[in-house]
Amino acid sequence: MNQEDLLHEDIGDNHIASSEFTPLRKDAFDIADDEKIALIRKDVENILTTLGMDLTDDSMKGTPNRVAKMFVKEIFGGLNPSKKPSASTFENNYKYGEMLVEKNIVVYSTCEHHLLPIIGRAHVAYISNGKVVGLSKMNRIVDYYAKRPQVQERLTIQIVRELQRVLNTDDVACVIDAKHLCVNSRGIRDIESSTVTSEFGGKFKEEKVRRELLDYIKLNTEF
Numbered sequence: 293m294n295q296e297d298l299l300h301e302d303i304g305d306n307h308i309a310s311s312e313f314t315p316l317r318k319d320a321f322d323i324a325d326d327e328k329i330a331l332i333r334k335d336v337e338n339i340l341t342t343l344g345m346d347l348t349d350d351s352m353k354g355t356p357n358r359v360a361k362m363f364v365k366e367i368f369g370g371l372n373p374s375k376k377p378s379a380s381t382f383e384n385n386y387k388y389g390e391m392l393v394e395k396n397i398v399v400y401s402t403c404e405h406h407l408l409p410i411i412g413r414a415h416v417a418y419i420s421n422g423k424v425v426g427l428s429k430m431n432r433i434v435d436y437y438a439k440r441p442q443v444q445e446r447l448t449i450q451i452v453r454e455l456q457r458v459l460n461t462d463d464v465a466c467v468i469d470a471k472h473l474c475v476n477s478r479g480i481r482d483i484e485s486s487t488v489t490s491e492f493g494g495k496f497k498e499e500k501v502r503r504e505l506l507d508y509i510k511l512n513t514e515f
């Protein structure tokens with residue numbers, strides 16, 4: 293798949309406000325990663341200097357570059373469509389007809405309002421329409437979309453849309469329970485609260501199926 297197709301599939305028309313697509317600029321991919329790192333390094337340098345930090349200090353001198361690399365390659369690496377996991381699918385030869393739940397997937401994301409961490413768990417489920425996907429690919433898809441500036445609602449929807457595409461079925465669901473450090477560590481500083489979001493596609497909209505999924509998520513899995 294070329295970058296343009298990937299872009300369309302992933303980003304869509306970025307002028308639709310509040311859509312399921314990440315609001316990217318049209319020229320988002322005109323700058324190479326190394327160039328982005330060099331530009332961001334200067335910006336971080338500027339922020340820290342403005343705050344009064346002495347960047348000649350031994351411990352701080354590498355910070356602007358470290359932060360820039362971390363932004364581009366790690367915590368916002370999911371803005372690069374070439375990092376999108378290719379989700380290998382197989383025929384459902386074993387005729388497994390029930391739902392499959394990949395639960396307790398660790399989520400590390402970043403809130404796009406404050407650029408503070410979102411930490412939680414995602415539970416992803418699907419009912420096969422003839423195809424099955426490698427288990428780890430569900431964890432990888434969660435991780436890919438988590439590695440963007442995000443709101444939890446959009447992250448939840450993006451995971452579902454991608455799996456619906458890969459598996460060629462509407463019957464996909466995702467529930468995320470996560471802590472937003474912008475709520476827990478600053479502002480209202482409520483360390484106890486967490487945020488639950490869900491997206492139920494196809495059969496998961498049916499009360500019985502939805503209930504079954506929620507019961508599986510509640511299972512106390514200890515090994």
Ligand SMILES: Nc1nc2c(ncn2[C@@H]2O[C@H](COP(=O)(O)OP(=O)(O)OP(=O)(O)O)[C@@H](O)[C@H]2O)c(=O)[nH]1
Nearest residue numbers: 403404405406442443444445472474475478479480
């Ligand atoms: N809907 C939604 N809101 C989020 C998410 N992450 C952070 N927020 C909220 O985004 C809002 C931004 O509100 P503002 O009033 O502009 O920011 P603020 O002055 O820092 O607000 P406080 O956090 O209340 O201090 C805050 O209420 C955050 O809690 C998310 O994933 N989804």
Ligand SMILES: [Zn+2]
Nearest residue numbers: 403405406474
């Ligand atoms: Zn926030």
